[in-house]
Amino acid sequence: MKLLIKGGTVVDCDGEKKADILVEDGKIVKIAAGINEDCKTLDASGKHVLPGLIDMHVHLREPGFEGKEDIQSGASAAVAGGFTQICCMPNTNPVCDNAVVVTYIKTRAAAVGKCKVHPIGAITRGEQGEALSDIGKMKEAGAVALSDDGKSVANSHIMRLAMEYANGFGLKCLCHCEDKDLVDGGVVNEGYNSTLTGLKGSIRAAEDIMIAREIALSESLNIPVHICHVSTYSGVELIRSAKSRGVKVTAESCPHYFILTDDIITGYDTNTKVNPPIREDIDRRAIIEGLKDGSIDVIVTDHAPHALKDKQVEYNLAASGISGIETSFALSYTYLVKAGVLTLPQLVRKMSARPAEILGLDGGDLREGGVADITVVDLGAKYTIDPSEFISKGKNTPFGGTEVYGKVCATVVDGDIKFGA
Amino acid sequence: MLSEKDLLGLKNLKAAEIEEILSRAEEMKRALVAKKIKKTLDGKTLVVLFYENSTRTRTSFELAGKYLGANVVNISVATSSVQKGETLIDTGKTLDAMKVDFFAIRHQMAGAPALLAKNVKASVINGGDGMHEHPTQALLDMLTLKEKFGRIAGLKVAILGDIKHSRVALSNLFGLKKLGAEVVMYAPATMIPAELEKFGAKIAKSREEALDGADGVMGLRIQLERQNGGLFPSLGEYSRFYGIKRELLKYAKPNAVIMHPGPVNRGVELPPELIDGAQSAIEEQVTSGVAVRMAVLQMLSEYKGVRK
Numbered sequence: 001m002k003l004l005i006k007g008g009t010v011v012d013c014d015g016e017k018k019a020d021i022l023v024e025d026g027k028i029v030k031i032a033a034g035i036n037e038d039c040k041t042l043d044a045s046g047k048h049v050l051p052g053l054i055d056m057h058v059h060l061r062e063p064g065f066e067g068k069e070d071i072q073s074g075a076s077a078a079v080a081g082g083f084t085q086i087c088c089m090p091n092t093n094p095v096c097d098n099a100v101v102v103t104y105i106k107t108r109a110a111a112v113g114k115c116k117v118h119p120i121g122a123i124t125r126g127e128q129g130e131a132l133s134d135i136g137k138m139k140e141a142g143a144v145a146l147s148d149d150g151k152s153v154a155n156s157h158i159m160r161l162a163m164e165y166a167n168g169f170g171l172k173c174l175c176h177c178e179d180k181d182l183v184d185g186g187v188v189n190e191g192y193n194s195t196l197t198g199l200k201g202s203i204r205a206a207e208d209i210m211i212a213r214e215i216a217l218s219e220s221l222n223i224p225v226h227i228c229h230v231s232t233y234s235g236v237e238l239i240r241s242a243k244s245r246g247v248k249v250t251a252e253s254c255p256h257y258f259i260l261t262d263d264i265i266t267g268y269d270t271n272t273k274v275n276p277p278i279r280e281d282i283d284r285r286a287i288i289e290g291l292k293d294g295s296i297d298v299i300v301t302d303h304a305p306h307a308l309k310d311k312q313v314e315y316n317l318a319a320s321g322i323s324g325i326e327t328s329f330a331l332s333y334t335y336l337v338k339a340g341v342l343t344l345p346q347l348v349r350k351m352s353a354r355p356a357e358i359l360g361l362d363g364g365d366l367r368e369g370g371v372a373d374i375t376v377v378d379l380g381a382k383y384t385i386d387p388s389e390f391i392s393k394g395k396n397t398p399f400g401g402t403e404v405y406g407k408v409c410a411t412v413v414d415g416d417i418k419f420g421a
Numbered sequence: 422m423l424s425e426k427d428l429l430g431l432k433n434l435k436a437a438e439i440e441e442i443l444s445r446a447e448e449m450k451r452a453l454v455a456k457k458i459k460k461t462l463d464g465k466t467l468v469v470l471f472y473e474n475s476t477r478t479r480t481s482f483e484l485a486g487k488y489l490g491a492n493v494v495n496i497s498v499a500t501s502s503v504q505k506g507e508t509l510i511d512t513g514k515t516l517d518a519m520k521v522d523f524f525a526i527r528h529q530m531a532g533a534p535a536l537l538a539k540n541v542k543a544s545v546i547n548g549g550d551g552m553h554e555h556p557t558q559a560l561l562d563m564l565t566l567k568e569k570f571g572r573i574a575g576l577k578v579a580i581l582g583d584i585k586h587s588r589v590a591l592s593n594l595f596g597l598k599k600l601g602a603e604v605v606m607y608a609p610a611t612m613i614p615a616e617l618e619k620f621g622a623k624i625a626k627s628r629e630e631a632l633d634g635a636d637g638v639m640g641l642r643i644q645l646e647r648q649n650g651g652l653f654p655s656l657g658e659y660s661r662f663y664g665i666k667r668e669l670l671k672y673a674k675p676n677a678v679i680m681h682p683g684p685v686n687r688g689v690e691l692p693p694e695l696i697d698g699a700q701s702a703i704e705e706q707v708t709s710g711v712a713v714r715m716a717v718l719q720m721l722s723e724y725k726g727v728r729k
Contacts, residue, residue, distance in 0.1 A: 198531030198553025268532035
């Protein structure tokens with residue numbers, strides 16, 4: 001099976017050039033100008049051709065919460081969002097803390113046949129923070145990383161053991177940073193707007209303390225660690241300073257943290273409820289600065305789909321999370337590249353090459369002999385985000401009505417067109 | 422005239438609207454005291470929907486409705502049923518379909534009245550939501566001050582107690598500032614919410630400073646269960662360092678009024694001799710409360726704008 005992607009501008013981490021890409025049997029066989037081949041051809045003229053996007057932080061909800069999302073809808077939404085590979089968090093029911101659930105997810109994803117789905121195993125059994133999961137067996141079954149996402153491993157000693165043990169299998173811990181005692185039931189950022197709305201605030205220190213702890217463990221043990229969805233300016237600074245002295249820490253953030261501020265909570269719209277909470281402009285600007293100087297390596301979505309009923313309640317009772325996988329590229333392109341913060345190759349690096357490097361995944365680049373995971377986008381296409389058009393079951397986004405640039409035209413996974421064209 | 426269908430807080434009211442509510446409430450209070458109230462809400466229905474315990478506010482809403490001739494239905498919902506039973510939106514829509522005209526809602530979660538208001542045609546009055554607002558309480562406090570001093574502008578009001586967890590403090594702050602009063606607050610730092618000064622409050626460094634030249638002195642209830650949460654070490658210590666004492670009253674104006682939204686922990690926020698003393702307006706506040714709620718019901722019934 002051959003596929004020719006013709007007439008586009010090929011972008012990778014190094015730059016952009018006009019070139020055609022010839023794909024055969026799931027691999028890129030040739031990148032050059034003026035390739036002519038009698039085979040299925042994808043017309044990319046006027047479009048940009050990127051290495052397949054990779055989202056290392058999504059929630060697919062299956063098994064257990066199929067009312068919110070399942071692997072079919074989630075993976076279909078992912079390819080619509082331009083993603084060729086996604087990593088799904090283990091907070092399902094049952095929790096993905098054993099090889100059986102890892103295998104189930106991989107089997108379902110293969111049957112669905114959209115993008116590649118890499119399960120992330122729980123660090124501790126049941127995400128209870130007490131006993132280690134069967135880390136080796138999960139690795140064997142295909143888990144690419146470990147996380148107790150949704151919470152931190154509260155016990156620092158258990159976290160130390162987890163990092164040491166996981167490192168023996170070459171797995172990284174992806175750390176959701178939150179000191180539960182300090183959060184104390186807070187649902188929004190603690191500041192002017194928490195006082196204004198009467199909603200209970202969560203102080204930045206609740207996140208920063210855990211970021212600092214993970215960095216301290218990483219530094220003491222000389223084991224790499226990855227910080228999930230950084231939302232505070234002070235957290236960015238902790239990571240920047242750790243990196244500058246050589247600590248093996250990497251970090252991610254999400255579009256809602258570098259675009260929005262907590263001014264949007266004042267109408268009690270539950271689609272603005274997310275954990276960690278959307279914070280203030282000082283944080284938003286620091287995250288942009290962190291993306292720019294490399295303190296923040298990766299852009300993820302933390303795609304957290306929920307059913308309508310989970311959000312149509314009082315703010316305190318509403319589920320946390322934003323359905324983000326179908327808006328991530330356009331939002332990032334609009335608010336980072338068009339805004340002059342990052343170049344397109346830099347953005348592509350944060351949405352493809354870096355996650356591949358951090359997790360050791362095949363992909364993240366466009367090269368002859370490499371895997372044919374390719375995303376074709378129309379950067380000139382302007383449109384308004386309409387959640388009712390989402391393929392994801394989760395329509396929960398605060399970005400409804402936002403005008404963006406950058407439409408995903410086609411998503412190619414292992415040489416097969418899985419979306420568009 | 423009120424520009425909105427609901428009364429959710431004082432934050433979004435204009436000064437002129439607050440002033441009109443207060444002057445209407447003064448008329449209502451005269452009629453109430455004279456027991457000569459016109460049944461202007463005959464045929465209207467008020468649902469008092471309380472998700473939190475309350476005697477004072479619930480009864481006050483109920484009587485305000487009844488005095489004006491409205492039908493009043495009381496619904497007390499146990500806290501737990503919020504999560505396991507019908508959602509707030511469904512409860513609201515169900516009652517709305519029974520052609521209710523007003524809801525007075527109290528809820529332990531901030532924003533619940535706003536959520537209800539968005540989903541019903543009836544007018545919604547916030548009877549206290551979480552740590553957010555309690556507009557009718559602040560209005561009755563302001564009515565009490567206005568009756569005593571003839572104005573709000575230029576008054577200094579000291580508020581002492583658990584500001585952070587108090588919806589009364591925030592509504593008073595919004596309302597008093599809009600009408601030109603000065604608001605000074607004092608509490609342990611664990612009971613001061615984030616960035617309070619940005620809302621126009623002055624935070625005093627001592628009780629003496631808070632009370633200095635005050636026209637109104639308001640104590641806020643200390644939730645006894647918060648002691649276990651570590652917000653303060655003991656009631657004795659609270660009273661010793663943060664309570665309003667008789668000997669401190671000399672710093673306030675000689676004719677200052679003492680207020681409290683109740684129920685009072687006697688000897689904690691205020692000593693009994695101040696609660697029952699000549700300067701106390703605590704009972705007057707209760708009467709003002711019924712009058713204010715009558716005025717609010719009356720004015721919302723005159724709302725001519727769009728309903729949903």
